[in-house]
Amino acid sequence: MINVLIADDHQMFIDGMKALLQDLPGIKVVGEASNGKEAVVHCKDHSVDLVIMDVNMPEMDGVEATKELCKTNKNLKILGLSMHRDRHFISDMLKSGASGYILKNTGKKELLDAIQTLYKGETYVSEEVNKILLTSFLKDSAKYEVNEKLSGRETEVLESIAIGLTTLEIGEKLFISKNTVETHRKNLLYKLKAKNTAELVNNAYKRGLIN
Amino acid sequence: MINVLIADDHQMFIDGMKALLQDLPGIKVVGEASNGKEAVVHCKDHSVDLVIMDVNMPEMDGVEATKELCKTNKNLKILGLSMHRDRHFISDMLKSGASGYILKNTGKKELLDAIQTLYKGETYVSEEVNKILLTSFLKDSAKYEVNEKLSGRETEVLESIAIGLTTLEIGEKLFISKNTVETHRKNLLYKLKAKNTAELVNNAYKRGLIN
DNA sequence: ACCGCCATCCCTGAAAATAGGGATTTGTAA
């Protein structure tokens, strides 16, 4: 019997997934979490074999939660999950310790396949995910990969940009010089590989950095 | 027996929802659709009582599909569904003929409640949705409401902006003068109530106009 | 003790966007 925990910030998705897995033999949903922190806490006091982990969650995202969980529990398997086919989500999750990854547009057959494969100790990525990773490796992208992790201040600036504040206004809001904000902007453009503000906000959305 | 069709662009959500509804007495899932067009087609040849309709879908979104369906089938009930708590989604769906609206972060109890209420011919909105609508009405927002529907050209320009193209580049791409693009930009800023490009892209995302 | 990252600050010139006016044509629905 595989003890599964579902971590997703949409209750309806959790309920659906629970109903889906309930019918399957050999799988038992033993818990749910609406963010990464809840998932970590739950796994500490309960016996969980596998976590179905959404990447984008409030409080603590799937990547951080995966790191945390893999540090403390070596036997725990984690199956990454997301809507967007962004290679950063996938690679971040796998690097953090996830053993598999599927997209939300895949069907239940693949989901079941993934769970069983992971439980056997193997790795599973859906065909589509595999293709994303492959083309990502073949391109130059991986070579010139920068550390896209944003600092706390950068995230604050990014969010301020997204709500339409100008450089000057952001400086006033955060009590720093506009020059400093300019530096943060430049670093944001570099880290998110954006040519201008519009693409910056767009890429931030795609990578789940905002909302 | 209520014949239900589920329209959502994520297969996993459909599968979960099907599993969820399967267990419930009096409800039968008779079909699924991954976009609005499929939903419309399916309702034409099959007997469907109620559609659970996601707002954000490719090809044809939930709002358009709802309009289409309500035009042809007066008895059909439509339950709107979305992740984001944007009042535009809600009001658009209800104006288009949906009889109810819930968010994806609500649980299965409310879902079942919504379905049964709609089937009785009544209206259902979840508590959270109700709050969103209420505060929206109390604020000035409704008064100064403009027609936010974007024209085809405006959508093209918006998408070009989001991928980082400048006004000049967009003009070259669409074979129009940069002045024309400037006009489209101004109209976009007005329609989406944005102060600048960053907020424009942000609002476009929130309203599901891109991706 | 040193290195790298973070956060802070400064400068200039060029490019782009925005505010604020105009204006014409075309199609279409009332």
Added chain:
DNA sequence: TTACAAATCCCTATTTTCAGGGATGGCGGT
């Protein structure tokens, strides 16, 4: 046919952003 929305084009002045350098102090890890 008339009215309206959509799409096109034009102008000036101002604000904002971007590219390109540069610099300093703090803090955590090796």
